[in-house]
Amino acid sequence: MATGTNRQILLVETPKGKLSPQNFSLSEGAIPSPKDGEILVRVKLISLDAANRAWMQGATYRSAVESGTVMAGGSISEVVESKAPGFATGDLVFADTGWQEYAAIPAKAADKVPAMEPMSHLLSVYGIAGLTAYHGLLDVGKPKPGDTVVVSAAAGSVGSIVGQIAKLKGCTVIGIAGGDDKCALLKSELGFDHAINYKTEAVGKALRAAAPKGIDVYFDNVGGDILEACLFNMNNYGRIACCGAVSQYDGAPPAHGPRGIPGLIVVKRLTMQGFILTDFNDKREEALADLQSWVAAGKIKVREDILSGLENTPAALIGLLAGENIGKRMVKVS
């Protein structure tokens, strides 16, 4: 049995406005013992996701994170003790362990993952980010060769892969991101055709210039004004894949939705469709095989942003919500 302390990050209280370090505290507890059917895992790499912020508020696809408890979050972890068939010490799993060094979790809530180098790819291109990009673009957005595809939060973990998959499917790809450095990288390194810096450019005007024939597929990670600008530039029969609304997670809920709904939806015969990765569990192996072949062939470049130290996890999430990362952000714990 593991002995020693278990450092944990607690959510002190449900944030009312912008997330701040004061919403979290570092605590030390005992390393738990797994019950029958459980495994004890040591957390290695914590995944940071904009959705973490939405979970705090509730009203998502999972129950709210209660104040005073360990902050929820997915991680790659190593089994250190197993009381469940099919799991052995040394196995790697992906699970919602929360932000802590050790967790005892039901084996049925853990997905075994293969050892690989670098392990971080299990959280980026072969994790939720890569699979979300894959299914959201291909199964929801359904781009055809020659289509114009726009993706927001384009330098983020999902957007950076969406754009690259769209390119290899023969589309013209426009990324929307916050910062000239991000925009430069999208074009020079990731092969995007155009990049729009929403912090300095008028997005609607920039879209009209970059997509003179209109937008066929918009992969929406942000909602709000950028969704509205895309709506006004969609082509007839365009598809909007609704993946997230990061512009609306960190603060009060917006007073109103984007203009043009439902008028433009009708006139242009648009389809807006929301999705969550687990909707596509039955296609997971096919998706992973495609992603692996594309990475191996150099057709998808994987960007990661790895910080160190459990104590830095709150700042890592706050920074992610402010858009400071390029590619998939994670925190190395052990």
Place this chain on the structure above:
Amino acid sequence: MATGTNRQILLVETPKGKLSPQNFSLSEGAIPSPKDGEILVRVKLISLDAANRAWMQGATYRSAVESGTVMAGGSISEVVESKAPGFATGDLVFADTGWQEYAAIPAKAADKVPAMEPMSHLLSVYGIAGLTAYHGLLDVGKPKPGDTVVVSAAAGSVGSIVGQIAKLKGCTVIGIAGGDDKCALLKSELGFDHAINYKTEAVGKALRAAAPKGIDVYFDNVGGDILEACLFNMNNYGRIACCGAVSQYDGAPPAHGPRGIPGLIVVKRLTMQGFILTDFNDKREEALADLQSWVAAGKIKVREDILSGLENTPAALIGLLAGENIGKRMVKVS
């Protein structure tokens, strides 16, 4: 060749706010002569549609109606002179003749329709209204037996048929309409399970009571606050068929869209899809056959609201936008 005068209703100017009688004028012109490839028709029954109002402003699926010209509108008309192969005197056609007694139109812009009793069914259940209800509900909304289906403008030409088709497909049906008389009729005559009077009831609360298991399909004719109330009550994987936004046609465009977009679209994995009837031209015969069999079997009751006299057409549209009709409104011209 026909001689005599041709009474016409002109759109005097593009309305800036609510439509009023002053936006129209009655004019008399000569009966036109058809050119080669054209037919001269005598207008019998003019179709009134909320979309007529949207056409005036432009930015729809057709070009705007220019001020000073005959107001656009579909009608059932009779051919009085043909200079086009395939059309003979006495044939009935559906075409955008505009609001006038006679029109010379390209034969290719006219659809021949069969003589039937009552002729008005060509504009209601077998016309744009019935076909829009059919395809929008079945091909876009895709209800399954046992689903809860909500339709707005439920006592209107489209909504009254949507609800009846949903009932015969085994769904629980809730209609939203403006007025206790309409709500009573939906339940007593058209077989709806519940009816909500949006003028006197809080729609969100009424929906929670009428649809305790949530909404699976929402057929949206109105947009605005009612769309928002439905969004908040949709079930996971629900479908919203976007048919129109009548709440937003007669006045200034809304400052904002409904709240909950895209957040609820993502979390509930909703699909919002806009459509226009012509998208389903290839399924038209099948739809008409179904509608005819349902009407013959008494499974669909057809409500019509027929006014008389070309000069009353502006008032008929203004009244339709104010919701005074039950069922399909039309004006008998000759």
